[in-house]
Amino acid sequence: MSIPEHIDQDKLAEVALAILALSARDDKFGTRAWKGMDWALTDLLYExxxxxxxxxxxxxxxFTEEGAALAELYLQKHFSK
Incomplete structure (x- = not known):
């Protein structure tokens, strides 16, 4: 899949990172999450x-340090009541 041009990639990246945060766990390598997302999305987060x-x-x-911090922020931003 490629990301359609009419989709705001910044918003999509924020929401994708927030969703990854739901399965995030800390281990000896840092913060990890299962990568059950489309390759185009994970490539965007990597970029x-x-x-x-x-x-x-x-x-x-x-997650990078920045990504781990932003994941929690975006989870609250986009999905908090």
Whole structure:
């Protein structure tokens, strides 16, 4: 899948990062989340510097420090009541 041109990629990236936060867990490598998202979305998050390289056989992605902080912020911003 590619991201359609009429979609705001910044908003999409924020929401995708927030959704990843729902499955995020800390381990010895940092904060990880299962990468059950479309490749175009994980590539977009990687390009923004919010997650490590999503390509590979691992079933999870590692958040960068910035990405971990923003994930929680965006989760509250887009989904809090």
């Amino acid at each position: 923004k510097g919010w997650i490590g390289d999503p390509k590979g056989k691992q079933k999870s992605v590692v």
